[in-house]
Amino acid sequence: MSPAGIRTARTTAEPTGAQDRRRLRARDRRALIARMVQTDGAVVVEELARSLDVTPSTIRRDLALLTEQGTIARTYGGAMVAGHTAEPTLGQRSGLAVAEKDRIGRWAAARIAQGDTVILDAGTTTGRLAHHLRGRTELTVITSGLTALRELAEADGIELITLAGTLRQVSQGFVGPLAELTLTRLTADKVFLGADGLDAKLGICEASLQQTALKELMAQRGGQVYVLADSSKLGQSPFTAWAPLTGPWTLVTDSGATDDQLAPFRALPDVDVVTA
Amino acid sequence: MSPAGIRTARTTAEPTGAQDRRRLRARDRRALIARMVQTDGAVVVEELARSLDVTPSTIRRDLALLTEQGTIARTYGGAMVAGHTAEPTLGQRSGLAVAEKDRIGRWAAARIAQGDTVILDAGTTTGRLAHHLRGRTELTVITSGLTALRELAEADGIELITLAGTLRQVSQGFVGPLAELTLTRLTADKVFLGADGLDAKLGICEASLQQTALKELMAQRGGQVYVLADSSKLGQSPFTAWAPLTGPWTLVTDSGATDDQLAPFRALPDVDVVTA
DNA sequence: CAAATACTTGCGTGTTACGCGCAACCATGC
DNA sequence: GCATGGTTGCGCGTAACACGCAAGTATTTG
Numbered sequence: 001m002s003p004a005g006i007r008t009a010r011t012t013a014e015p016t017g018a019q020d021r022r023r024l025r026a027r028d029r030r031a032l033i034a035r036m037v038q039t040d041g042a043v044v045v046e047e048l049a050r051s052l053d054v055t056p057s058t059i060r061r062d063l064a065l066l067t068e069q070g071t072i073a074r075t076y077g078g079a080m081v082a083g084h085t086a087e088p089t090l091g092q093r094s095g096l097a098v099a100e101k102d103r104i105g106r107w108a109a110a111r112i113a114q115g116d117t118v119i120l121d122a123g124t125t126t127g128r129l130a131h132h133l134r135g136r137t138e139l140t141v142i143t144s145g146l147t148a149l150r151e152l153a154e155a156d157g158i159e160l161i162t163l164a165g166t167l168r169q170v171s172q173g174f175v176g177p178l179a180e181l182t183l184t185r186l187t188a189d190k191v192f193l194g195a196d197g198l199d200a201k202l203g204i205c206e207a208s209l210q211q212t213a214l215k216e217l218m219a220q221r222g223g224q225v226y227v228l229a230d231s232s233k234l235g236q237s238p239f240t241a242w243a244p245l246t247g248p249w250t251l252v253t254d255s256g257a258t259d260d261q262l263a264p265f266r267a268l269p270d271v272d273v274v275t276a
Numbered sequence: 277m278s279p280a281g282i283r284t285a286r287t288t289a290e291p292t293g294a295q296d297r298r299r300l301r302a303r304d305r306r307a308l309i310a311r312m313v314q315t316d317g318a319v320v321v322e323e324l325a326r327s328l329d330v331t332p333s334t335i336r337r338d339l340a341l342l343t344e345q346g347t348i349a350r351t352y353g354g355a356m357v358a359g360h361t362a363e364p365t366l367g368q369r370s371g372l373a374v375a376e377k378d379r380i381g382r383w384a385a386a387r388i389a390q391g392d393t394v395i396l397d398a399g400t401t402t403g404r405l406a407h408h409l410r411g412r413t414e415l416t417v418i419t420s421g422l423t424a425l426r427e428l429a430e431a432d433g434i435e436l437i438t439l440a441g442t443l444r445q446v447s448q449g450f451v452g453p454l455a456e457l458t459l460t461r462l463t464a465d466k467v468f469l470g471a472d473g474l475d476a477k478l479g480i481c482e483a484s485l486q487q488t489a490l491k492e493l494m495a496q497r498g499g500q501v502y503v504l505a506d507s508s509k510l511g512q513s514p515f516t517a518w519a520p521l522t523g524p525w526t527l528v529t530d531s532g533a534t535d536d537q538l539a540p541f542r543a544l545p546d547v548d549v550v551t552a
Numbered sequence: 553c554a555a556a557t558a559c560t561t562g563c564g565t566g567t568t569a570c571g572c573g574c575a576a577c578c579a580t581g582c
Numbered sequence: 583g584c585a586t587g588g589t590t591g592c593g594c595g596t597a598a599c600a601c602g603c604a605a606g607t608a609t610t611t612g
Contacts, residue, residue: 164437164439181461352598
């Protein structure tokens with residue numbers, strides 16, 4: 001840690017090894033930091049100081065400069081990627097009923113046992129479910145959702161399988177013939193589906209037939225079927241594409257659901273209704 | 277300012293309208309904060325405390341809770357929208373030769389024309405390539421890499437297709453029979469492969485046969501084949517699994533490569549060598 | 553209706569990170 | 583060789599943070 005020692009070492013460094021010792025001062029270091037933030041998403045002051053061999057003070061100065069420049073955004077102990085100002089697609093949707101979705105996801109996660117293989121649909125609610133699976137072991141998760149993928153990408157104990165397909169931006173999920181092709185090679189113990197709207201008779205409502213087709217196939221490929229839908233989705237039909245639910249299934253919603261909303265589902269013989 | 281006033285109002289509230297009156301505290305406040313962050317992009321602790329009439333401590337608690345949920349991201353004096361950041365735990369595994377990888381990626385991105393369909397291998401270098409494709413239009417990108425997926429998930433003009441498969445954590449890519457199955461349904465104009473090691477005679481070296489098998493298939497499925505490998509990979513064979521390169525291909529590396537490293541590749545008739 | 557329980561909030565504590573000024577240092581150019 | 587501008591490390595005071603405690607409130611239970 002003695003600065004004198006470092007400087008002595010630097011001054012006595014041979015000019016022969018020109019490229020390996022004295023590199024990375026100021027400008028290059030900042031560019032490197034900026035790129036690291038972009039790549040990793042977030043960095044920590046102390047780690048940067050250690051790996052770049054400078055004091056935290058210097059790192060802070062760099063971060064302040066880059067923040068001024070708009071390249072990055074400062075956090076408490078470090079920095080992260082600058083906010084994409086506003087994100088209309090996913091941002092608005094995930095902003096609503098976060099707590100409800102989280103509770104639903106937590107309840108669903110508790111239903112998954114060690115050794116299980118589960119299919120996770122795309123969507124924010126299933127993303128929360130995935131979040132609560134982190135740290136679990138001996139689990140196989142099959143998913144078509146980018147949100148769940150992000151949550152579990154670093155989870156050690158979980159075997160993560162993705163479906164193929166083309167990315168649908170608004171729902172952040174993979175759909176299409178390739179996704180369906182992949183599913184024909186897989187089955188699971190439990191299936192967790194999301195929904196843009198849910199009707200007791202018609203089933204799950206989505207914006208496109210691609211999505212409903214995939215959900216239908218998912219339901220066929222799994223043992224127990226759970227539909228995760230917060231109370232704002234019940235009885236709604238915002239779109240015109242429907243995925244009927246033939247076999248027995250479980251509706252998981254939040255305590256904000258009214259009896260009027262739940263009655264049609266409770267009336268069905270094959271449907272189990274749960275409020276998380 | 278007076279909590280007594282609010283509380284009086286709460287106690288006098290009728291039990292009939294049980295759900296509509298009694299909350300503006302805790303739960304709803306957090307939902308409100310989440311929404312404010314989403315709309316405004318960033319908020320400040322002190323301001324929130326003043327406008328919501330609670331102490332900064334409470335706001336901090338709320339922010340900590342919402343951060344845990346993943347709804348927002350904490351900054352120094354406040355909070356901001358959660359850019360789709362990976363966990364800070366990810367660290368700087370990709371800290372080596374960032375500048376070189378980036379230059380290689382940029383050069384490769386320039387080779388891709390409007391209307392092209394390209395296959396992107398997993399890896400950090402192809403991740404940089406993907407980064408430089410953001411903002412492009414009329415492009416179809418097929419990838420097995422989570423890094424490239426993250427880069428292009430929000431890119432409007434690009435049709436993004438993922439291969440199926442099980443996630444290989446160390447390389448952040450999808451491999452296995454499902455990935456190969458998906459590839460048999462696709463072809464592309466250009467293929468960009470990464471490499472853990474590269475030998476002029478043996479081909480691409482990887483840690484597992486799953487990876488080499490996939491790379492081999494990728495090369496077959498695309499027209500022009502590019503291998504992106506910074507100079508530290510040339511002539512290296514860190515593992516024992518190999519993907520031979522049969523057809524003509526282009527090696528893209530950085531200017532740090534020595535003539536000794538490049539000579540074996542230049543000697544091959546079917547190989548084009550480029551330094552970015 | 554009263555007691556018990558869970559939750560929330562404000563305040564005080566110590567800890568951590570931050571920003572700024574100073575002096576020494578290095579790399580340029582004249 | 584000397585001067586100049588940019589960089590770096592260090593110490594200081596300040597601001598933001600995390601944690602624990604106690605008081606108050608809402609919800610549940612008998």
